[in-house]
Amino acid sequence: MSLIVSGAVFHRSIQPLRNSHIFAPVKQEQKHIYGIKLRGRSYIAILFVVVVITIVVTYILNRLISDEVEDVSANISRSSFVKKYDNLQNRFLLLQKPLYDAENLALESSDTVTSLQRLRILSAIQISDSSVVRNWYGIVPEGGEQTVFVHGAEGNTTSLRENIRSQLQKGKTGITGKVLPGVAGQYLWRQTIYFKAPYGTVFYGYDLDLGVVHQLLLEVGKYTQSYAYIFTADGVCLLHPDTVHIGKNVFDFSAVLPSDTISGPSDHNERVVASKYLDLEVMNYVKPLHIAGGRYYIAVNFLKSINEEDINRISKYSLYIYLLSTLLLLFIFYYFTRAIRIQYRRQEQLRQEKAGLALEKEVFQKESALLQLQQLKNQVDPHFLFNALNALHTLIDQDKALSKKFTVKLSRLYRYLIQAPEENITRVEKELNFIAEYLFLQQTRFADKIECTTTVKEVASLQRKIPYLSLQTLVENALKHNVATREHPLYIGIIVFPDKVVVKNTYQPKEYEQEGSRFGLKYLKRIYGFYKVTGFKTGIKDGFFYCELPLM
Missing domain, CATH: 3.30.450 (Beta-Lactamase)
Known part of the structure; x- marks a missing residue:
């Protein structure tokens, strides 16, 4: 119920922005600019067509030559790779x-x-x-x-x-x-x-x-512009031109990734990488080494620029023609359109500034409304307060000691809600303490219909930060949108990892989903987007709904 009411408030708060006339002057300026462009079009239409045709033709010619250069370069390096691979494999077979x-x-x-x-x-x-x-x-x-x-x-x-x-x-x-x-x-x-x-x-x-x-194999491929290293499936290096790396993990000191050891449609993987050994861009080939006793791989790197150096001369002259003709035509085009361009630039700059200010204002007000609305929803939830007071009324007659404890925890909970941090982020430790109070109140109401656990993998993570009321938002969503019975209790687990907090619950959705059920998740996504923190995600897996909150 509170979610629907909050949604109504949100629509009313941003409706003036949608119906405002802030873009009316901008539309008038666009009409004026359009008239200027029409008056000048008759003078530049033919010249524009000539410029475009010339640029397109020379560009296509240059691209065809460049593509041919790339194909020749790739074929040369691929052929050299095959030779080096065969030589090294034969040498290692001799070692066995x-x-x-x-x-x-x-x-x-x-x-x-x-x-x-x-x-x-x-x-x-x-x-x-x-x-x-x-x-x-x-x-x-x-x-x-x-x-x-x-x-x-x-x-x-x-x-x-x-x-x-x-x-x-x-x-x-x-x-x-x-x-x-x-x-x-x-x-x-x-x-x-x-x-x-x-x-x-x-x-x-x-x-x-x-x-x-290593010394015995130095002669292999001595006169080729490449170098190779051999490693195991675990990344342990057997052979490398820099002997310091022998015995080390290639995934730590090279651009090779574990995924490179998985062959694709061909029997090898190839891609352009930055060589840490040469500090240059190279073409990297990775292929399984077919020798007994384990899974071994060979990586061969070729300088990308070596094969292209001579061949690129072919495309250099066409590039000169392309640039000179383009510059000449653009200069003529510029001479005839200078007056129009200056006036258009001024009007365009003014339009962009006004439109940018209006858009920034709208985005700012919209996001501010979302953040304030979500915070208000969590702080003052009449439905939750009503249930809590009903539970307290029942406890006073049944268990006075528990009712006192209930009252203390309820007061702590609302004290935390009132004292919201300015930046809308807080320490994990505070959020865990708050959610403990919140879950106590909920378990008093639901009894054995819910099961809750909290696990901390690393104590230092408690001092890092997450969005304010993020745990309460996820727990409330779990209680609100899932069925909880004694036969099928709702499990809620909170796990604090070194770099994230994972909240998961058994996925037992109610038959009729309430409107705006993902509003709290959108709020969390906007908070992380505002702080430019990646890693926030949700999903359903193995019968559990989970949400990952990256630590800040």
């Missing part, structure tokens, strides 16, 4: 070749002794590689204990052995890959293969120094 060699040697062996001898030879050959920090191998006979042979760098290998034992206990087979920190700031790429043989489970693995791998 010892795993497949170990599998072939072990499967060709008829017993454990022969297999261990062959794996020992392979291990000795591989350890001479400068990129290999250590390698290991072993065989677990059926029902027996595994033996792990570790070669290479000295140090504690307990964690390595425990990791192998854990993988074997899980019955792991296939290739596993992992990036882990080494010593003195180095990062290692651990590769291990587990497979079944007739005489037991065989494993072979090694740690590669990613810094050394």
Whole structure:
């Protein structure tokens, strides 16, 4: 009821604005300007047509050349990307070749002794590689204990052995890959293969120094105007031209996004990004790297300007012609229309100033009326006060102690309503205290028909601000527009997150929605719009209506 009455007040308050004659002088000025333009049209019509045709033709010609330049540039960079991708993938497959060699040697062996001898030879050959920090191998006979042979760098290998034992206990087979920190700031790429043989489970693995791998792969694409980096699905960087980034998360230091790892219609994603490494605009390509042991991706960046530099010369001359002809025709056009343009400019400026002032006045008064109206609606709600006094009257006869408590909370509630903040925003803590009083009064009336909870995820958020009476507005809407019974009680939850407050309630809409049921939500949206704060939203999900109030 109060909502309909408030709506009537609102319409009366803004009706004078709609019926005002503030735009009458503006219309007269527009008619005068229109007459001036008609008198000058006969002198400039032919010249205007010539100017337009010339500009359009030269513009279309220039755009056709520019589009061709972009297509050629894109094809060049895309072709270079494919070559670089194939080269790097082949190099990484070579880094995994010892795993497949170990599998072939072990499967060709008829017993454990022969297999261990062959794996020992392979291990000795591989350890001479400068990129290999250590390698290991072993065989677990059926029902027996595994033996792990570790070669290479000295140090504690307990964690390595425990990791192998854990993988074997899980019955792991296939290739596993992992990036882990080494010593003195180095990062290692651990590769291990587990497979079944007739005489037991065989494993072979090694740690590669990613810094050394970086040096070995410097020759790949050395003479192309691009650079590449390889990373895991979690963003851990394996290869980068700046070794400082190896082992770090590419999503933190590059323009690559997690969504780039999701391939679209093609087998790769491409877009123009700002390279933090070069501090220039580049064409970025991201594609899955098809190697075993995990999900890996390669990102290749090409300088956008390199491919275009030579080709753009083709369009430069047409651009000169376009500019010169346009300037010449515009100068002639300007000479014949100068008088009309000056007079029109003066009249247009005056019209815009008057129209702008009138529009600003109307918008200001309209928004001010909305804010004041909503505040008045929340402060003086006769229906709520009537229900509260009826409940108090009943409590006085039934429970005097509760009636005293009810009276105190009712007085606190209206004291808070009377002392509204000037900026219409207040601390979350105050709003929670107020809504606690409000819910107490409502629960006295509804009893077990409503359930209310309040959760604070971060105490520091209580000192941040939200719109004044925002929680009460949402709770009141929940009570007013939803069914609440003992069989289906209405649940209302308030959750304070570090950056927002979420108010949700079970979505049990009444059969007949009251007029203006979204008025309170429009009020909150206008408050956030006034302070230019984004993130306010509402919706219905999983049987709950929810509203998110971003903290200010």
